[in-house]
Amino acid sequence: MRCRRVKGYRDHCILSVTGLGCAAIALFPVIAEAQQPEDLSARQSVLEEIIVTARRRSETLQDVPGAVSAFSDTLIGDLQADDISGLQYAVPNLYLEEGDASNAVIFLRGVGQNDSLAFVESGVAVYVDDVFISRTQAAFLDLFDVERVEVLRGPQGTLYGRNSPGGAIKFISTAPPDEFEADFEIGGGRFEFLTLKGRVGGPIIQDKLHAKLAVALTNHDGINRNSFTGRRDGDTESFAWRGALTFAPSDDLALTLTADGKLDRPDTSKSPIRETPLLAFPDAFTAPDVPVILPPNDDPFVVDTNANGLNDLTSFGFTLKADWQISQDWSLESISAYREMDFDLVLDTDGSPLPVLDISLFQDQWQVSQELRASYDNGKGFTFTGGVFYFHDSDLTLSGFDAQAGALPAFGLPLALFSPNSQLADTDQRTDSIAVFGQSTIDLTDTLSLELGLRYTYDEKSSRRRFELFAPDIRVAQDFPPFLAGFGTPLNTISGKEDWDALTPKIALSYAPRDTLLYYASVSRGFKSGGFDGRGSTEFEFQPFSPEKVWTFEGGVKSSWLDNRLAVNGTYFYSRYRDLQVTSFGRDAETGFFQSLFSNAAAARIQGVEFELAARPIDRLSINATVGFMDAEYKEFITLVNGVPEDVSDRDLINSPKWNASLGATWEQPVGNGLLGVFHVDAAYRGDVANEITDSPILRQDEYILLNAFISVKSDDAGWELRAGGKNITGREIRVQGFNLAEFPGVETAFFSNRRSWDLRLFYHF
Numbered sequence: 120m121r122c123r124r125v126k127g128y129r130d131h132c133i134l135s136v137t138g139l140g141c142a143a144i145a146l147f148p149v150i151a152e153a154q155q156p157e158d159l160s161a162r163q164s165v166l167e168e169i170i171v172t173a174r175r176r177s178e179t180l181q182d183v184p185g186a187v188s189a190f191s192d193t194l195i196g197d198l199q200a201d202d203i204s205g206l207q208y209a210v211p212n213l214y215l216e217e218g219d220a221s222n223a224v225i226f227l228r229g230v231g232q233n234d235s236l237a238f239v240e241s242g243v244a245v246y247v248d249d250v251f252i253s254r255t256q257a258a259f260l261d262l263f264d265v266e267r268v269e270v271l272r273g274p275q276g277t278l279y280g281r282n283s284p285g286g287a288i289k290f291i292s293t294a295p296p297d298e299f300e301a302d303f304e305i306g307g308g309r310f311e312f313l314t315l316k317g318r319v320g321g322p323i324i325q326d327k328l329h330a331k332l333a334v335a336l337t338n339h340d341g342i343n344r345n346s347f348t349g350r351r352d353g354d355t356e357s358f359a360w361r362g363a364l365t366f367a368p369s370d371d372l373a374l375t376l377t378a379d380g381k382l383d384r385p386d387t388s389k390s391p392i393r394e395t396p397l398l399a400f401p402d403a404f405t406a407p408d409v410p411v412i413l414p415p416n417d418d419p420f421v422v423d424t425n426a427n428g429l430n431d432l433t434s435f436g437f438t439l440k441a442d443w444q445i446s447q448d449w450s451l452e453s454i455s456a457y458r459e460m461d462f463d464l465v466l467d468t469d470g471s472p473l474p475v476l477d478i479s480l481f482q483d484q485w486q487v488s489q490e491l492r493a494s495y496d497n498g499k500g501f502t503f504t505g506g507v508f509y510f511h512d513s514d515l516t517l518s519g520f521d522a523q524a525g526a527l528p529a530f531g532l533p534l535a536l537f538s539p540n541s542q543l544a545d546t547d548q549r550t551d552s553i554a555v556f557g558q559s560t561i562d563l564t565d566t567l568s569l570e571l572g573l574r575y576t577y578d579e580k581s582s583r584r585r586f587e588l589f590a591p592d593i594r595v596a597q598d599f600p601p602f603l604a605g606f607g608t609p610l611n612t613i614s615g616k617e618d619w620d621a622l623t624p625k626i627a628l629s630y631a632p633r634d635t636l637l638y639y640a641s642v643s644r645g646f647k648s649g650g651f652d653g654r655g656s657t658e659f660e661f662q663p664f665s666p667e668k669v670w671t672f673e674g675g676v677k678s679s680w681l682d683n684r685l686a687v688n689g690t691y692f693y694s695r696y697r698d699l700q701v702t703s704f705g706r707d708a709e710t711g712f713f714q715s716l717f718s719n720a721a722a723a724r725i726q727g728v729e730f731e732l733a734a735r736p737i738d739r740l741s742i743n744a745t746v747g748f749m750d751a752e753y754k755e756f757i758t759l760v761n762g763v764p765e766d767v768s769d770r771d772l773i774n775s776p777k778w779n780a781s782l783g784a785t786w787e788q789p790v791g792n793g794l795l796g797v798f799h800v801d802a803a804y805r806g807d808v809a810n811e812i813t814d815s816p817i818l819r820q821d822e823y824i825l826l827n828a829f830i831s832v833k834s835d836d837a838g839w840e841l842r843a844g845g846k847n848i849t850g851r852e853i854r855v856q857g858f859n860l861a862e863f864p865g866v867e868t869a870f871f872s873n874r875r876s877w878d879l880r881l882f883y884h885f
Contacts, residue, residue: 164735165683172289173271174558175278175504176494181677184570184629184639186272186690186729192265192293194743196882197785197799199827199844201314201337203260203268203288208781208803208825210270211729211747214774216855219389219870220464220480221432222255224856227272228692229725229751229775230285230669233811233856234702237482237514237548238582238653239717242667244275244283247290248377250438250456251282253486253512253550257434257460261359261381263316264333266291272729273692274645274671276623277572280508280554284645284669284696292377295329295365296320301885308878312339328366335359341387342874343420345427347472352422353389357432358382371444380435388430391858391868392416393423393470394817398865401473413471419852419871424467426477426521426596434460452492459485465596468858470868474521476860477596484514500562505555512550516653517602519543519595522864541589543602546653548582558625570627570641579618582651584661586610613655617663621646635679645669647700652717654702665719669696688731696723701812703758721756723772725749743783743801751775758812770814776806776822793835797842800828810869811857817867818857825851833882840882850875 168179173187180189188210190198198205203223207215214226220235225243232242235255244251245258252258262268268290275283299321306314313336320331336358341351361379368374397413416423436458443451462482469475492506521541558572589607593600600606627641647667655661675690699721727749734742753768783801790796803825811818829844847853856870 164738166679166686166733166735169267171267171269172291173269175492176496176502181635181637181679181686181688184568184627184637184675185641186673186675186688186692188270188272188731190265190268190270192267195262195265195268197783198801199829199846200262202262203258203290205262206268206270208779208801208805209743209745209783210272211731211745212272212727212749212779213270213747214776214808216872217259218255219391219466219468219856219858220256221259221383221430221462223259224255224774225258225285225288226774227270227285228694228727229723229749229772230694230696231774232700233773234717236480236518236653237484237516238546238650239700239702240282240648240650242282242647243285244279244281244287245290246279246287247379247436248292248438248440249289249454249490250436250458251488251510252458253510254460254462254484254514256432256462256482257381257458260290261335261337261357263335263359264292264318264331264361266293272690273673273694274623274625274643274669276621276643276645277556277558277574277625278504280556280574280623281510281552281576281578282647284647284667292361292363292379293318293320293331293333294375295331295363297322297326297329303883304880306878306880309876310340310342312876312878313337314878314880326367328364330362330364332362333360341385343390343422345387345390346421346423347425348427350387352387352424352427354385354387356384356386373442375440375442376437377440378435378437381432383430383432385430386428388427388464388466389870390422390424390427390467391470391856391870392419392421393866394857394869395861395867397469397471397475399471399473399475413473416470419854419869420874422470423472424470425472425474426465426467428597429463429465429479431463432460433462434458448495448497450494452490452494454488454490454492456488457485459483467596468860468868469864469866471866474594474596475864475866477521477594479519479596479599481517481599482514483516484512486510486512500568501559503557503559505557508552508554508556510550510552512548514548515545516548517543517545519599521594521596540591541593541595541607542586543589543595543600543607544584544586544656545602546582546584548580548651548653550648551579552648553577566631568629568631570625570629572625572643574623575620576623576646577618577620578648578666579616580648580650580663581614581616582653582661583612583614584653584655585612586656613658613661615651615661615663617649617651619649619666621666621668635683637677638675639677640672640674642670642672645671649700652715654715654717660716664700664717665698667696667698667700667719669694671695684736685734686732690729691727692729693726694724696721696725699723699756701756701758703812716758720758721768722754723751724754725751725772725775727751739787741785743781745779745781747779749775749777767813770812771809773809773812773814776808778804778806778822780804789835790832795833795835797831797833797840798828799830800826802826810855811859813859815857815859815861815867818854818859818869820854823851823853824849825853838884842880842882843877844880845875845877847873847875 218224222235304316315336318333341353343352345352359381363377438456441453495503554576556574587607625643629639671694698719751772756768781803831842833840853872
C-alpha cells in the first residue's frame with residue numbers, strides 16, 4: 120500500500136482492488152483524459168509518497184521491493200478505526216479481530232495463531248515504536264497518537280526475526296513536535312459509546328528538549344444482552360496513554376524516552392452463544408440422572424452465561440531510543456525496552472448458565488529487550504543494516520476450569536462423577552532469545568539492485584506446570600481459592616526445557632526501468648518459536664513442539680501513472696509451510712473427559728495474488744481499493760478425533776478466505792465561508808471462511824459485504840471537523856470466532872463482531 124501526503128489535502132494510500140476497484144482502473148483513463156490541465160487548481164491533486172521504515176531505514180514506499188501497506192492518521196480516521204482491527208479490510212489477505220480473551224487474532228496470507236494462552240506465540244509480529252510485543256492481549260492496540268501503521272506481508276525473518284513468518288505490523292507513534300501542537304477528539308454514539316482523545320506537545324527547550332502527552336478514554340456498553348443475568352455483556356471501559364521526551368544535545372545525537380500504558384476494567388467479559396443444543400445436568404450430584412437440554416441461542420446478540428464477570432487488562436512499558444549519526448555514511452541506533460502486562464479473565468466457553476466448562480485465567484508477564492543496529496549508506500548504490508538483538512520474557516499464568524455439571528453422560532452417569540470438578544494449574548514460562556542479523560542492498564546497475572539478508576536466532580524456553588484439584592462446592596471460575604494452600608488436593612508437577620536455532624535468509628532482485636515503475640522478486644524464510652503445551656497435564660502432552668517454518672517466493676510490480684495521480688501495485692506469492700502449531704480439543708477415549716493437545720500437526724501450501732490501488736482522478740475525489748486471493752490447503756494435518764489421531768487434511772485453513780476485497784471513496788465539496796463538506800464510504804467483501812481449527816460447517820462464516828460511511832463538515836484549514844459516522848450499516852451478523860467442543864462437553868459456541876453502530880464526533884486541532 121502506498122500513502123501520499125499533499126499540503127492542503129487529505130492523505131491517500133493504496134489499499135486494494137475489488138471488482139469495483141478494477142472498474143475504477145478501467146474508467147480512470149477516461150476521467151483523466153477529460154480532466155484538462157487548465158482545469159486543475161494551483162493545489163494540483165497528486166499522490167505523493169510518505170516515508171516508511173519497513174526495511175529499517177527511511178525510504179518512500181514505492182521503492183520498497185516487497186508487499187507493504189501503510190496508513191496515515193488521516194486514512195485511519197477515514198476508516199473510522201478506533202483499534203487495530205479497523206484496518207483489516209484495507210489490507211489484502213489480512214484477518215485481524217479481537218479474540219475471546221481480548222487477544223489480537225492476526226492472520227496474514229493464511230499464517231497466524233488464534234490461541235490466546237502465553238505458551239503459543241503469534242505468527243504475525245506486532246511492534247510499537249520498534250519494540251516487539253510478545254503477548255497478544257497487549258498487541259490489540261488502540262489507535263491514537265498515530266503517525267502511521269505499516270503492515271509488512273510475508274516472512275520478515277531477517278530484519279524482524281522470530282515470530283514473523285506471516286509478516287509484521289508496525290505502529291509508529293507521533294514524535295514530540297518542534298512547535299506547540301494540540302489535538303482533541305470527543306464523541307458519543309450507540310450502546311452508550313463515549314470516546315475522548317487528546318494530544319498536546321511542543322518544545323520545553325527550543326531545539327533541545329521536546330515533549331508530548333497523549334490519552335484515549337473509551338467506554339461503551341456491551342453489544343450483547345445476557346438473558347441469565349439480565350445485564351449487557353462484553354462492555355469496554357479503557358484508558359490508554361502515551362508520553363515522550365526527546366533530547367537532542369547535538370545535531371548528530373537524539374535520545375527519546377517513551378512511556379505508555381493501558382487500563383481496561385469492563386464489568387463483564389465477552390460470552391459466546393450456543394450454536395448447537397447442550398445436554399447438561401443442573402444437579403449433577405443430587406440428581407445425576409435428570410438432564411436438561413439447552414437449545415441453541417435464537418439471537419446471536421443474546422447470550423445465556425453464568426461466568427462472565429472478569430476481563431481486566433493492565434499493561435505498561437517504557438522505551439529508551441538513541442539515534443547517533445556517527446558520520447555522513449554511518450549511523451547507530453539503540454532501542455532498550457521494558458514492558459509488563461497483567462490480565463485476568465473468566466470465560467464461559469460452554470455458553471450456558473451452568474458451570475459445564477468455565478475457564479479462569481490470571482496472567483502476570485514482563486519482558487525486556489535490547490536491539491543495537493548500525494546502518495551504512497555511501498550514497499553510491501550500497502547500503503547495509505545489521506545488528507544484534509536480545510529478548511527475555513517471563514510469564515506466570517494461573518488458570519483453571521469448572522466442569523461440575525458434566526455433559527455427555529458416561530455409563531449412564533454424568534462425567535463430573537468420574538473426573539475433577541474444578542482444577543487449577545500454574546504455568547511458569549521463561550524465554551530467552553538472541554539474534555545477529557545483517558541485510559545489504561547493492562546496485563548492480565542503474566536499474567537493477569540485489570538485496571541479501573541473513574539472520575541467526577537462538578531461542579531457549581523453559582516451562583513448569585503444577586496442578587491442584589478442588590471439591591465440588593468450590594467454583595474456580597468465580598471463587599478462586601488460594602493455590603497450593605491446603606484447600607485442594609495437590610497433583611503432579613511437569614516441566615521441560617528446550618532450545619532451537621534458525622537461519623532466516625532473504626534474497627531479492629529489483630528492476631526499475633523508470634522512476635515510476637519497479638519490478639521485484641524475492642525468496643525469504645521465516646520461523647516461529649517452539650514451546651511447551653500450556654494446557655498439557657501429562658508428560659506425554661508436555662513434550663516440546665517444534666518451531667514453525669515457512670519459505671515464501673514472491674514477485675510483484677509497483678507503478679505510478681498519469682503524473683502521480685494513479686498508483687497500482689500487484690503481488691504474487693507462494694509459501695511452503697511446515698510444522699504448523701495447532702490445538703486439538705476433544706474427548707479422551709479412556710476417561711471421556713475434556714482433552715487438549717497442542718502439536719506440530721500440519722504442513723500447508725499457500726499461494727495468492729494481491730492488488731492495491733490509489734487514485735485521485737479529480738481534485739475532490741480520492742479512491743482506494745484492494746483485492747486479495749488465496750489458494751490455501753493443508754498438505755498433511757493429523758489431529759485428535761474422538762481421542763484418536765486422524766488425517767483431516769481436507770479441511771480449510773483457519774481465517775483464510777479465498778477472496779477478500781475493499782473499495783473506499785472520499786468526496787470533498789466546498790460549501791462556502793471557508794468550509795468543506797466531506798462524504799466517505801467504504802465497502803469490504805470477505806468470502807466464506809473457517810474460523811476455528813476443525814472447520815465445523817456450523818461455525819463457518821458465510822461470505823458477506825460490510826459497509827461503513829460518514830459525512831462531515833470541517834474548516835478548510837483542518838482546524839476543526841464535525842462528523843457523523845456509521846459502521847456495519849447494513850447490520851451484518853459476522854461470526855469471528857468459534858469453539859467446536861462437540862466431543863466435550865457437547866456443544867459448539869461462537870462469538871460475533873460488532874453490530875450496526877453510529878456516532879457523532881468533534882475534532883479540533885491547533
